[in-house]
Amino acid sequence: MSDVLALDPAAQDLLFREARTANAFTDEPVSDEQVQAIYDLVKYAPTSMNQQPLRIVLVRSAEARERLVAHMADGNKEKTAKAPLVAILAADHEFHEELPRLFPHFPQAKDLFFGERPVREGSSSFNAALQVGYFIIGVRAAGLAAGPMTGYDAAGINKEFFADGDHSVLAVVNIGRPAENAWFPRGPRLEYDEVVTSV
Amino acid sequence: MSDVLALDPAAQDLLFREARTANAFTDEPVSDEQVQAIYDLVKYAPTSMNQQPLRIVLVRSAEARERLVAHMADGNKEKTAKAPLVAILAADHEFHEELPRLFPHFPQAKDLFFGERPVREGSSSFNAALQVGYFIIGVRAAGLAAGPMTGYDAAGINKEFFADGDHSVLAVVNIGRPAENAWFPRGPRLEYDEVVTSV
DSSP states (O other): OGGGSSSOHHHHIIIIISOOOOSOBOSOOOOHHHHHHHHHHHTTSOOGGGOOOEEEEEEOSHHHHHHHHTTBOHHHHHHHHHSSEEEEEEEETTGGGGHHHHSTTOTTHHHHTTSSHHHHHHHHHHHHHHHHHHHHHHHHHTTOEEEEEOOBOHHHHHHHHOTTSOEEEEEEEEEEOBOTTOSOOOOOOOOHHHHEEEO | OGGGSSSOHHHHIIIIISOOOOSOBOSOOOOHHHHHHHHHHHTTSOOGGGOOOEEEEEEOSHHHHHHHHHHBOHHHHHHHHHSSEEEEEEEETTGGGGHHHHSTTOTTHHHHTTSSHHHHHHHHHHHHHHHHHHHHHHHHHTTOEEEEEOOBOHHHHHHHHOTTSOEEEEEEEEEEOBOTTOSOOOOOOOOHHHHEEEO
């Protein structure tokens, strides 16, 4: 099937078929330049009304790493402690403050669509999740492996890293070059006919 | 910055830099073979505990297209009526029924993590949103343009297309070859320093 696609097979392998969620990494550091290249690529992927609610905290200091690891589930602590770089990906529920600049041809969007916090939280959580997906693809586009995790005390991370109360962590992602034996055997995927129906 | 990435520049352009949200399409049809090739690529991208909650309904018949258009926001009706293919992307909140097969090395996941419906809905909504992001990238990998929309009566679509009450629409996506003048000028993106911080 892969020749039906316009994307060349090597890129298909890099981003999807051969890319795997990594649980162990080499010591090679991940630079800010690499993260910037990832961001400068995936920032172009779409969000509703161009709202771009994703925010990224790079956990660079040993002190911050300790604070994060304390909130990770037991099975995620060791790999989060050891990864070359760890990123906290969060939704900014006050994204609407930037909308007049980001979506200038519809100045009412800020109030008409997103005036109420529950509406904003629904939209920022969905759109930032889209952007988490784009970011994982971007890490792979950089030739790196991502180890996305959702096993943690979310309230604890929110309080520890987003004291304003306006952000919700969506994923914590370990990033680096995969070590040998960095992953488990790949789990089965649902068949096309289990996922796609026609009406 | 793009030469910091492992992904070749043509693929970067195809998936991110030159790809755009399309509002108008040519008449060229989108085949089931193309959708299957997209699915068979993006199915490999990761979800929490391999849960894969995304379900896709291809709106193929004129009758179903009419039913869908009735629930779209006014500004989305015409393009949804005219697109070569329209896909409804939804989260399946009963995804946990498949977990013993999809995540076999942890048989307790079905009940321990996902025994309660609100927990399942949170997880399926987040993970299916990741998969919406992957799907949009996959459409572009097929050399097609995606027109993802969130402007519709969600309760109406859920009732009309998912009578079991176990699915929530997350996006409706028009798919096809972009027509001339298929898009608006690209909106501004947030700068790296507005999105990424280090601690």
